[in-house]
Every structure is written in C-alpha cells, then in structure tokens.
Amino acid sequence: MTTIEDLQTPALLVDQAALQRNLDTMAAALPGARLRPHVKAHKTTALARRQSDMGHTSFTCATIREVEGMAAAGLGADLLLANEVLDMTRLGRVVEAGARVTAAVDSPETVEAAAAGGVREVLVDVNVGLPRCGCAVGDAGRLADLARSRGLDVRGVMGYEGHVMLVPDVEDRRKQTEDCMARLLAAHADVGGDIVSAGGTGTYAVNAWANEIQAGSYALMDTAYGAVSDLPFEQALFVLGTVISRTPPADGIPGWAIVDVGLKSLGMDHGNPSVPKGAVWFCSDEHVTWQPDDFDSVRLGDRIRVVPAHVDPTIALHERMWLVDGDEVVDEFAVDLRGW
C-alpha cells in the first residue's frame, strides 16, 4: 500500500471522496449539458473523464493546448475555447482530426481567424461587465452576421460574469448576475443560436438565464471559493508538505515551523494558503513559514496538508496529482493540459 508518507513533497493531493461528492452535487444541480465543465481549473484529462462519466460531455477550455489535449484524450465531443485567439490553425487541425471545436470571437479579426484557421463553429463573446474580453452588446449581432457571411456556424453567445463569482451574499450575487445576463440575453436576441453560455462555480446555482454553466473550480475548490458560505462544495485539493525545520519559542517570539510548500507549488494571486491548526506568516519559493497553534505537537517529518487560496494557478505548477483515500494513495492523474 502506498501512503502519503511515500510521496516526494510538495505533492498535489486530491481527496477522492470529496471530489466525488462535489461531482455528484453539481451533476444533480446541473445534469448533462447544463454544465460545460471548465478544464482550466484542473488541466487534467483523467479528471475531465470523471466529469464526462457523470454525464457532462461538453467542455470549456482556456487555451489551444487544452483543446488539443482534450481531443487527443477522446474527450472532444464538444469543446468550447472560451477565449480569443488570433491564429486558429492548430484548432483547425483538431477539427480535421474529428473533434468538435467552437471558438469564442469578439472582433472581426477573431472571426477572420476562425474562418482562416478551419474552425467552423463560433460563439459570440459578449462583455457582460467584467472588463476583459467580449464585444459590446450592440456589436454582437453585426459580428454574428460577419461570421455567417464567412461560412461559420454561430452557435450562440457566451459572457463570463467573473467579477460576481466571489460576492459573499447570495442574493446580492443573484441580482448582479441578473444584470450581467440581461446584457447577454440582449446580445443573444441579435445573434441567435441555441447556446447561452456563462457562469462559474460562484453563480452556478443563481444564474437562471444561461442554458449552460462553465464551472470548473467546484470539483476541487480553494479557500477563496470556500469562503462563499452558500456553496455546497468541499475542499478536495491540498498541497502536501513535510515539516523540514522548526524553531521553538524564544525571547517572546512564538515558535514557528517550515513546511516545504512554497511559491513554486502554490498560486499566490489570492494570497497566502491556509494550514490547519496554525497561522501562515509568509511564503518563500519552497517554504511556508507558519505558527502552529500547538508548537510542541509539531515534529520534523510531519506531513501537512496546505490548502491553496486559488486552485487554477496552483495546479498549473504541478506535473501530477495523487488521489487519496485518507492517507492511502489510490490513483495518480497526470496534469497533462499545461502549457500553451
């Protein structure tokens, strides 16, 4: 039996039971094609296959490599690149090889890139309030017309209300989502097509206007989404570390310990990670300096489960994740969709 004691640290751990409960909860709320899981959160075809096994066979991607990797893994029934790219020749090759690829477009240039690259289906990406990609509502219809004039099939619209995901109060979040989706539906009226794609883990339950939700973080979670109290998903992702150094209390300074998890194994844009039974002081390249609640109980060699603040960029730093049942390692997934 392999246990977490046998792993080289830092190591990405996934609590298999918590993952399965998260998948179950989401599949009950948004069955089948109502969810278009976003693979950018986990970058792992083996985990995408579990989502497919739950009935979600259409997927969202953020990079060309994610599209290529999903297709190569046999998960290319309906892949949406929910991001703008100006050279779609690699995507066109994926289409030629038999996968279904739909690309987001928000400008005449991205429409031309789709036509030139051999991508035959597009969604018009609409700015619903997050200042990022997406055309103005008033331009969506013209873009759809341009796309159709180039022989592209316009499947509908997408718009990501990313700025709403972490709004703490659920009613406030629902109201802000409604405002965003009013813009998306106005664009949809001009664009046509079957798809109104939006949403994420924070709004999956309150976005009643989109007909498919692009959630990804729900499967593994992080402390940022964990702080949103109405979400029913459990923390399933941890970065396992080893206590490699400890400094006892002295001169009025409390004791601290060092676990070998750091900036090279943690996404830091949402701030410091959390450590159970202790407070994090700061992170370095290969270290978390933290103050245990009970210093004397911490021993060199102890294995500690550090909880990341942001799941997506954390996973992008790892080559593999280990599925665990308690401390037993039961499976290994390659993080095989990294890079571009």
Added chain:
Amino acid sequence: MTTIEDLQTPALLVDQAALQRNLDTMAAALPGARLRPHVKAHKTTALARRQSDMGHTSFTCATIREVEGMAAAGLGADLLLANEVLDMTRLGRVVEAGARVTAAVDSPETVEAAAAGGVREVLVDVNVGLPRCGCAVGDAGRLADLARSRGLDVRGVMGYEGHVMLVPDVEDRRKQTEDCMARLLAAHADVGGDIVSAGGTGTYAVNAWANEIQAGSYALMDTAYGAVSDLPFEQALFVLGTVISRTPPADGIPGWAIVDVGLKSLGMDHGNPSVPKGAVWFCSDEHVTWQPDDFDSVRLGDRIRVVPAHVDPTIALHERMWLVDGDEVVDEFAVDLRGW
C-alpha cells in the same frame, strides 16, 4: 530567421545582451567562487552553464531535483542544497555518481538524514533573522560536533538574510546585513570550516562578511529588484503576450486591452506585472487587463513584453525560455530543473 512573431504566446523571453551585461557586471564584482549562483531563480541548466563559463563553478540549489539536474548536466563540481530535507537518499545517489553535494543542516534530524543518505559534506544553516530555516546561533557548534561525530565533513556555515534584500536604502540595507552577518560569524566561530555562505542579489555588494554570495535573480531580474535603485542589473526577462481583445473608451470608462499572459504564466506573490506604456488593472488565468497610455496605437495581434514582478515563480511556470536579440529569436533554453 525566427522572430518573436513566430512564437506561441505566452512565451518567456530573455534579452540576450541584457543577460550578458548582468553576468559581466556580477562576475566583475564577485569573480569565481566568490559567487555561488542560485539556480532556483532560473531553473535552467543552459543558463547555469553560461554562469559557469563566467568562472562561477559552484552553485546553490533549493530542491533535490535541481541538484540532480545540475549534476546530470555536468555542472556538479560543487553543488550546495541550501535547504533542509529529511530524506537525502536521492542526493546520496548523486554523490555516488561523482558529483560534489553539500547539504544544509539545521537540526539533529537533518544531520542524521545526511549521514544515512550518503551525503558526506554539510553546512550548518543558521537563522540570521529571517524567520525560516536555520538553527539558533548558540546551537550551531553542537550541530557541527554531531555532524563530525557521524563522519560528515562540516564545510562551514550558511545563513540567508532574505528579509533584507529589498530594503530600499542601501546604507540601511548594509547595516541590517551587518547585524545578520554578526550572527552568522558568531556561529562560524563555533562551527569552523572554510565557507561562510550568505547573501543574494539585494546584498551582493554590501555583504562584506560572507565569503561567497548565493545570488540568483541578478541574471534576469524582475520589477521588485528593479525598484532597488542602487542595483546595476537590467531587466532581461519578459513574458511575451499577444493583444487578443480590445475595448474602446465608452461612457467615461477608458479603453482597455487584453494580452494573453496571466496567472498561469506569471508569479503573482509580488503583485501585478508591469506593461510598458500602460497600467495593469488586474490579471486572470490567461489574461492581463491593462489600460494603454495611447489606446489607439494598440492593435489586435500586437506583441507586448510583460515584465514579471517576481522572477523565480514566473519561470517555474514555463517549459522553455527564448533568447532574443531585439525581435530575433537566437536560442532556446529548456527550463529543465522544474518540479521536485
């Protein structure tokens, strides 16, 4: 001729001339073994070989994989693992294969790990003020005695004044470094051995007490070190991105543009990156949203050099770096020391 227009973005760029000037400046200040370059900053054996060609043939590492990779690349003349590990069997195999490996120890357990793992040489790691690894000054002599009793060669001491690196005023930084090094020299008096190893890019010129300096960031730099005005090193590292979306000014909101560089290609612990001729609003997984100083001059497809706030975790997100002379791509280095 390959140019930056041919690269898939995001892509790590290294300005070859700026890199060479940084290497020259450092080699003039700290020739030969006075510098023990830290490979954690770049994780690239091809770049370490350039440092070796400048006369620095001893190196500092932060992970076991960095030690293994450097030895496999033929750069194992004198490798210091400046970090604590409790299982040194992989390091012992590197020693058996003919490389010289010295490990940091700061506890009886790490001493025993060195002896058990087949590492024959150690440095006593001393806490000089940064709350991280390192034993108390008063414990250093006993640890050295323990190590020698286990048949280990104690080469000296190390202590990293990391909390001093970014102190803006150089005199203030020098004074704080002196205080840290007083602790290290006190420990050295009890430990013995030839080596007093410390320092980094921020203190390389003011640390007159260590006899070797562990600087790494100087070769490529980042905006955090760039803000330290007395340092003579130039920004040589950029993350190349493509403008994939732009939203013109409307309703009193200034225009913004999106470049396809984000949290998956940037270390974020020091905050947002910088974009020339513009202000960064925020970063997403695959996007920087920024406001160009001159919106009308920015076109879809433009290549933009984003400047990272922290070099080490940025490079850890990339598989390769492209060396450039202006816009011409002149070489490709594999980032081959990633992982653990």
